[in-house]
Amino acid sequence: MSRGGFGPDLLPVDERIVLKSSQEIEKMRRSNLIVAEILEEIKQVAKPGVTTQKLNEFAETLLAERKARSAFKGYMGYPSALCTSINEEVVHGIPSGRVLREGDILSLDFGAIYEDYYGDAAVTLAIGRISPEAERLLRVAEEALYLAIDQTREGNRLSDISAAIQRHVESNGFSVVRDFVGHGIGQHLHEKPQVPNFGVPGRGIRLKTGMTLAIEPMINAGGFEVKILEDGWTAVTKDRSLSAHFEHSVAVTENGPAVLSKL
Numbered sequence: 001m002s003r004g005g006f007g008p009d010l011l012p013v014d015e016r017i018v019l020k021s022s023q024e025i026e027k028m029r030r031s032n033l034i035v036a037e038i039l040e041e042i043k044q045v046a047k048p049g050v051t052t053q054k055l056n057e058f059a060e061t062l063l064a065e066r067k068a069r070s071a072f073k074g075y076m077g078y079p080s081a082l083c084t085s086i087n088e089e090v091v092h093g094i095p096s097g098r099v100l101r102e103g104d105i106l107s108l109d110f111g112a113i114y115e116d117y118y119g120d121a122a123v124t125l126a127i128g129r130i131s132p133e134a135e136r137l138l139r140v141a142e143e144a145l146y147l148a149i150d151q152t153r154e155g156n157r158l159s160d161i162s163a164a165i166q167r168h169v170e171s172n173g174f175s176v177v178r179d180f181v182g183h184g185i186g187q188h189l190h191e192k193p194q195v196p197n198f199g200v201p202g203r204g205i206r207l208k209t210g211m212t213l214a215i216e217p218m219i220n221a222g223g224f225e226v227k228i229l230e231d232g233w234t235a236v237t238k239d240r241s242l243s244a245h246f247e248h249s250v251a252v253t254e255n256g257p258a259v260l261s262k263l
Contacts, residue, residue, distance in 0.1 A: 001071070001072055001075070001091075001092070001111055001120060002109075002181065002216055002218065017192045017205070018186050018191060018192075019209070019211060020186055020251070021210065024117070025253070025258070025260070027115055027117045028117045028118070028185075028251070029260045031068070031117045032119035032120075032121065032260035033119070033260075033261075034063075034068050034112045034114055035110055035120065035121045035249075035261050036262060037062075037066075038063065038112070039108055039110055039123055042055055042108055045058060046100060046106055047100065048101055048104075048128050049099060050100050051095075051098060051100070052082075052086070052093070052095040052098050053095045053096055053097055055082060055108070056081055056084070056095035059110060060081045066112075066114070068112045068114040071111025071113050071189050078094075079094060080094055082109070083108070083122075084107070085107040085234070085235075085243070086098070086106055086107075087242055088241060089236050089243065090107075090180070090220070090235040090245065091107070091235050091245055094234060101128075102127060102128035103128060103130055105124055105125070105126060105130055105134050105244065106127055107123070108125070109247065111189060117187060118185050118187070118188065118189050119249060120189065120214045120247065121249060122216055122245050124245055126138065137174060137221050137243075137244045140174055140244075141169070141218075141244035141245065143168060144165045144169050144197075144217045144219065145215060145216075145248060147165065148162075148215050148217065149257050150164070150257065151164045152213060152250050153207060153256055154206075154208055154252055155207065156206070157205070158206075159201055159204045160202065161213075162195065162198055162199035163198075163199055163200055163201040164201075165217045166197065166198040166199065169197075174221055175224035176198045177226060177243070178196075178197075178224055179235070180216075180226075181194045181196045182194070182195030182196075182197070182213060182214050182215045182247070183213070184213055184214070185212055185213065185214045185249055186212050193213075195213055195216075197216075197217045197218065197219075207252050208252060209252050209254050210251075211251070212250070212252075212260070214248075214250075215247065215248060215249075215250055216245060216246065217246060217247075218244070219243065219244055220237045220239075221237075222237060222239040223241070225238035248261045
């Protein structure tokens with residue numbers, strides 16, 4: 001779940017960047033593996049004719065089977081375990097009776113708590129056959145995520161992550177959302193530091209072994225501006241262009257970036 005929509009009061013009180021031990025990272029790997037497994041199962045049933053509420057109910061069932069808790073449900077009043085954002089919806093779409101249709105793109109953002117540690121990841125997928133432009137948007141967004149992950153190395157600067165995303169997205173003719181950012185993660189869903197998806201390289205804090213970051217490019221086919229709908233949660237592109245969102249939770253280790261939320 002993107003940090004940017006919630007405000008600075010949600011950070012731990014002392015606002016420290018918390019470095020995790022190898023044992024803590026292993027616990028985070030377990031919570032993130034639950035997220036990855038459940039997202040993979042939801043992807044298999046996200047087809048034309050299915051409602052987003054059915055996907056949410058499925059997610060809650062799968063969480064219960066794994067004796068894990070939702071990271072999102074009840075968070076600042078959010079009503080569901082899953083965020084389901086369709087087409088022009090950028091993030092934080094609330095599951096409902098809305099039926100998925102052939103040609104839609106659907107962003108699934110999901111988080112879990114297991115043994116007091118959080119996992120968080122997102123993926124955007126095609127519902128049936130989608131347009132070539134939508135296919136390209138999804139491809140570029142996922143590529144941007146992995147380019148950012150490659151920068152998540154000890155000694156690099158935080159903005160090296162941000163710059164890698166912006167450079168790839170804009171060179172492909174798309175735009176990077178400014179109003180929402182990635183975030184640190186651990187025993188809180190949203191920890192320091194914020195991880196913007198835009199910026200110039202070589203700025204910000206130096207990355208250190210033990211940092212754990214939720215990196216989540218959100219990119220639009222049109223302009224970068226977004227607005228929040230009347231439900232107080234769903235963010236949409238201002239020009240109603242398509243939007244895509246990919247996210248992994250990543251640890252900085254002595255051996256380079258470790259993607260915790262990948263199967």
